[in-house]
Amino acid sequence: MAKPRIYMHDVSPRDGFQNEAVFIETADKIAFINQLSQCGFAKIEATSFTSPKAIPALRDAEVVMHEIERVAGVEYTVLIPNVRGAERALACGIDEANLVMSVSETHNRANLRMTREQSMAQLGQIIEVLQQQTLAKPVAVNVSLSTTFGCPMEGDIAEAEVLKLIDNFARQGVRRITLCDTTGMAFPSQVRRLCRKAKANYPEVTFTLHFHNTRGLAQSNVLAAIDAGIDRFDAALGGIGGCPYAPGASGNACTEEVVHMLELEGFDTGIDLQKLLQVGAVLPSLVQHDVPSQILKAGHRLTTHPAPAYVQETGQPKPKDAAVGVIA
Amino acid sequence: MAKPRIYMHDVSPRDGFQNEAVFIETADKIAFINQLSQCGFAKIEATSFTSPKAIPALRDAEVVMHEIERVAGVEYTVLIPNVRGAERALACGIDEANLVMSVSETHNRANLRMTREQSMAQLGQIIEVLQQQTLAKPVAVNVSLSTTFGCPMEGDIAEAEVLKLIDNFARQGVRRITLCDTTGMAFPSQVRRLCRKAKANYPEVTFTLHFHNTRGLAQSNVLAAIDAGIDRFDAALGGIGGCPYAPGASGNACTEEVVHMLELEGFDTGIDLQKLLQVGAVLPSLVQHDVPSQILKAGHRLTTHPAPAYVQETGQPKPKDAAVGVIA
Numbered sequence: 001m002a003k004p005r006i007y008m009h010d011v012s013p014r015d016g017f018q019n020e021a022v023f024i025e026t027a028d029k030i031a032f033i034n035q036l037s038q039c040g041f042a043k044i045e046a047t048s049f050t051s052p053k054a055i056p057a058l059r060d061a062e063v064v065m066h067e068i069e070r071v072a073g074v075e076y077t078v079l080i081p082n083v084r085g086a087e088r089a090l091a092c093g094i095d096e097a098n099l100v101m102s103v104s105e106t107h108n109r110a111n112l113r114m115t116r117e118q119s120m121a122q123l124g125q126i127i128e129v130l131q132q133q134t135l136a137k138p139v140a141v142n143v144s145l146s147t148t149f150g151c152p153m154e155g156d157i158a159e160a161e162v163l164k165l166i167d168n169f170a171r172q173g174v175r176r177i178t179l180c181d182t183t184g185m186a187f188p189s190q191v192r193r194l195c196r197k198a199k200a201n202y203p204e205v206t207f208t209l210h211f212h213n214t215r216g217l218a219q220s221n222v223l224a225a226i227d228a229g230i231d232r233f234d235a236a237l238g239g240i241g242g243c244p245y246a247p248g249a250s251g252n253a254c255t256e257e258v259v260h261m262l263e264l265e266g267f268d269t270g271i272d273l274q275k276l277l278q279v280g281a282v283l284p285s286l287v288q289h290d291v292p293s294q295i296l297k298a299g300h301r302l303t304t305h306p307a308p309a310y311v312q313e314t315g316q317p318k319p320k321d322a323a324v325g326v327i328a
Numbered sequence: 329m330a331k332p333r334i335y336m337h338d339v340s341p342r343d344g345f346q347n348e349a350v351f352i353e354t355a356d357k358i359a360f361i362n363q364l365s366q367c368g369f370a371k372i373e374a375t376s377f378t379s380p381k382a383i384p385a386l387r388d389a390e391v392v393m394h395e396i397e398r399v400a401g402v403e404y405t406v407l408i409p410n411v412r413g414a415e416r417a418l419a420c421g422i423d424e425a426n427l428v429m430s431v432s433e434t435h436n437r438a439n440l441r442m443t444r445e446q447s448m449a450q451l452g453q454i455i456e457v458l459q460q461q462t463l464a465k466p467v468a469v470n471v472s473l474s475t476t477f478g479c480p481m482e483g484d485i486a487e488a489e490v491l492k493l494i495d496n497f498a499r500q501g502v503r504r505i506t507l508c509d510t511t512g513m514a515f516p517s518q519v520r521r522l523c524r525k526a527k528a529n530y531p532e533v534t535f536t537l538h539f540h541n542t543r544g545l546a547q548s549n550v551l552a553a554i555d556a557g558i559d560r561f562d563a564a565l566g567g568i569g570g571c572p573y574a575p576g577a578s579g580n581a582c583t584e585e586v587v588h589m590l591e592l593e594g595f596d597t598g599i600d601l602q603k604l605l606q607v608g609a610v611l612p613s614l615v616q617h618d619v620p621s622q623i624l625k626a627g628h629r630l631t632t633h634p635a636p637a638y639v640q641e642t643g644q645p646k647p648k649d650a651a652v653g654v655i656a
Contacts, residue, residue: 109639153635184622185629187592188551215629216541216585216622220548223516245633246626248618257544264515290576294512294544298574301513301543305573307481311437 003268007042007232009208010255012283013064014045014079016240018057019251020287026060028286030067035279036237037071040270045077045098045234049085065092077142081112086126090133096140096176097130099123103161104151107182111146120168127172142176143169144210148194150185152245159194166202176206178234181221183243184214184250188224195228210234211253213292214246218253219261226267233258237276238283238291250292256280257295264301273300331596335370335560337536338583340611341392342373342407344568346385347579348615354388356614358395363607364565365399368598373405373426373562377413393420405470409440414454418461424468424504425458427451431489432479435510439474448496455500470504471497472538476522478513480573487522494530504534506562509549511571512542512578516552523556538562539581541620542574546581547589554595561586565604566611566619578620584608585623592629601628 013033017024024032029047036044046068052059061078070076077096080086086097101119102108108116123143130141147154148162166177179198181191191209198207209225209232211218222233239254259271280296306312341361345352352360357375364372374396380387389406398404405424408414414425429447430436436444451471458469475482476490494505507526509519519537526535537553537560539546550561567582587599608624634640 106635106639110636113638150629152631152633155630155632184626187589187629189593213544214622214626215588216547216582217589219544220551220589223548223551243626246622249622249626254544260543261515261545261548265517294542294574294577298512298542298571298577301478301515302483303480304483305480307434308438310441311434 003266005231006262006267006269008255008259008269008271009043009045009232009234010036010041010237011045011234011252012236012238012240014048015252016236018048018055019242020057022288023057024286026063029064032286033068037069037074039276039279040272041074043075043077048079049089050081062088062092065094080126082122083125083129086129090139094139096142098142098144099126100144100146102146103157103165104147104154106153107147107151110153124172127174131173140176141174142178143174144178144180146180146182148179149181149190152183159197162194163197163201166198170202170205175204178208178210180210181212183245184212184217186211186221187217188220191221191224192228195225195230199229208232208234212243213239213250213253214243219257222253222258237280238293238296240287240291254293256293260295260300331594333559334590334595334597336583336587336597336599337371337373337560337562338364338369338565339373339562339580340564340566340568342376343580344564346376346383347570348385350616351385352614354391357392360614361396365397365402367604367607368600369402371403371405376407377417378409390416390420393422408454410450411453411457414457418467422467424470426470426472427454428472428474430474431485431493432475432482434481435475435479438481452500455502459501468504469502470506471502472506472508474508474510476507477509477518480511490522491525491529494526498530498533503532506536506538508538509540511573512540512545514539514549515545516548519549519552520556523553523558527557536560536562540571541567541578541581542571547585550581550586565608566621566624568615568619582621584621588623588628
């Protein structure tokens with residue numbers, strides 16, 4: 001029997017790099033994305049067409065999009081905040097436009113400096129521009145709903161608010177929606193419940209889940225979403241990406257940890273994990289700090305180590321009173 | 329309907345502190361255990377009666393056990409490697425003796441410097457000594473099986489090997505067994521399968537699961553074990569405790585992250601999470617380094633933060649071309 005397929009999206013070049021204090025050189029970004037493209041992702045979020053003043057870390061969006069080597073089978077998506085961004089991105093040949101707004105009114109105002117109503121109007125304009133394109137291969141539209149599982153300022157978010165926004169965009173013809181756990185507030189039973197409802201009510205929409213590991217729940221949330229029939233996940237290599245409301249806490253779900261887990265659980269992610277770990281190994285020097293990924297340090301669960309010399313040398317070591325019992 | 333009960337054991341004073349490079353002052357250990365005792369744990373692993381030469385970090389086992397304030401309802405367990413350790417521990421009034429050996433032959437030799445056969449004989453002697461006690465409240469015996477889900481030197485471990493060891497100890501009258509994922513090699517479907525078999529074959533045994541977060545799977549493994557009917561878990565506050573085969577990777581399952589998750593999932597852990605987070609807050613200064621816990625940094629998922637001033641001040645902020653879209 002074929003293994004069930006899970007589609008992985010790596011968002012580290014956008015959701016990760018945008019949070020880095022140090023500017024990552026354009027050539028390094030391009031080389032990094034090119035390596036990611038060889039790992040088997042369904043989608044890579046390569047950059048963001050926001051104002052260079054707002055996010056200087058990604059001020060090289062055009063160059064990055066022009067110079068990366070596209071690999072067949074990989075969709076290249078970019079974050080787009082407004083019509084100006086959409087026009088810039090379209091000129092670079094993107095596969096998907098990722099629009100974003102928050103389910104939480106307060107978070108939307110804090111993050112986008114607009115009311116939700118204003119965001120909906122603005123996203124509506126972008127969607128219209130994109131739908132009017134007459135390209136041979138039309139650009140897909142994805143809407144990412146931030147704070148779906150909770151807002152760091154408002155607290156819990158009503159499911160009805162999420163469903164209302166999904167409904168709003170589905171009516172405009174959007175067929176791809178990402179439910180984002182922006183600051184790691186989601187928990188498994190909540191994820192399972194919302195995903196079931198969303199899928200049942202909007203069978204025409206393909207949902208992606210986007211978790212942050214802020215409270216150590218990203219992996220469990222991925223499994224819960226799969227229980228509910230979700231088969232697409234955003235994650236960032238190394239688990240990079242920040243959370244401005246939890247300084248020092250982990251960022252995005254860690255791509256290589258999600259892949260390692262899913263492969264062990266019998267899913268086909270399409271990812272070459274060994275290759276991915278090699279790409280990840282360069283991250284700490286690229287971002288100039290340690291990254292949250294455990295797997296990058298520990299390796300695959302079947303990474304074996306040589307036994308200490310005293311075990312290898314003696315066939316039958318003598319019992320010692322000073323038995324150590326260090327590890328349990 | 330009453331929430332299902334999960335019993336939490338904190339092992340940080342033993343499995344955590346034994347790995348610390350800096351000696352934690354005896355008075356600090358005692359104060360720390362006293363605080364843990366107020367949080368609602370079913371069990372606390374307070375120290376280890378190993379040779380002070382083998383584990384100098386816990387050379388103060390007697391003083392710790394004599395001076396901590398025992399709280400009714402909390403069992404105080406200690407790690408015991410041999411008959412000498414059992415005699416020392418019995419003189420201190422313990423509730424449970426935790427004996428340890430590995431399922432993996434190579435790991436047993438590396439960690440305990442004995443063959444498994446020699447370990448079984450030695451543990452048999454300790455069990456006999458403990459069973460011959462005629463105390464008003466007999467000391468319980470727990471056997472911890474290291475490398476149950478994999479060995480960092482041998483790789484995969486056959487389920488049959490685990491079941492054979494469980495059988496060996498069940499026949500000797502042991503009614504408490506801990507299945508230890510010593511170096512974080514367990515994954516959810518493996519955990520579910522083995523726990524189901526162990527519980528079905530040995531209904532007279534109470535099983536505890538002991539996970540390490542070496543590859544980011546501790547939380548998912550806890551949920552998988554609960555699926556299989558397990559209701560007792562070891563974990564360490566702060567996620568401290570090392571893994572000598574994965575330098576820099578996380579240690580034990582993090583107590584406060586497990587509790588946070590289980591309470592959200594509708595279980596009653598008996599733990600006062602707010603109190604626990606206060607105890608955890610002292611850990612970095614106690615061990616003199618950052619600890620893996622995410623929750624200690626981020627707080628409970630409903631920890632809310634004030635909105636930025638520009639959101640609070642303006643009722644209807646004006647849309648700006650430079651919309652940020654920093655967080656998704």
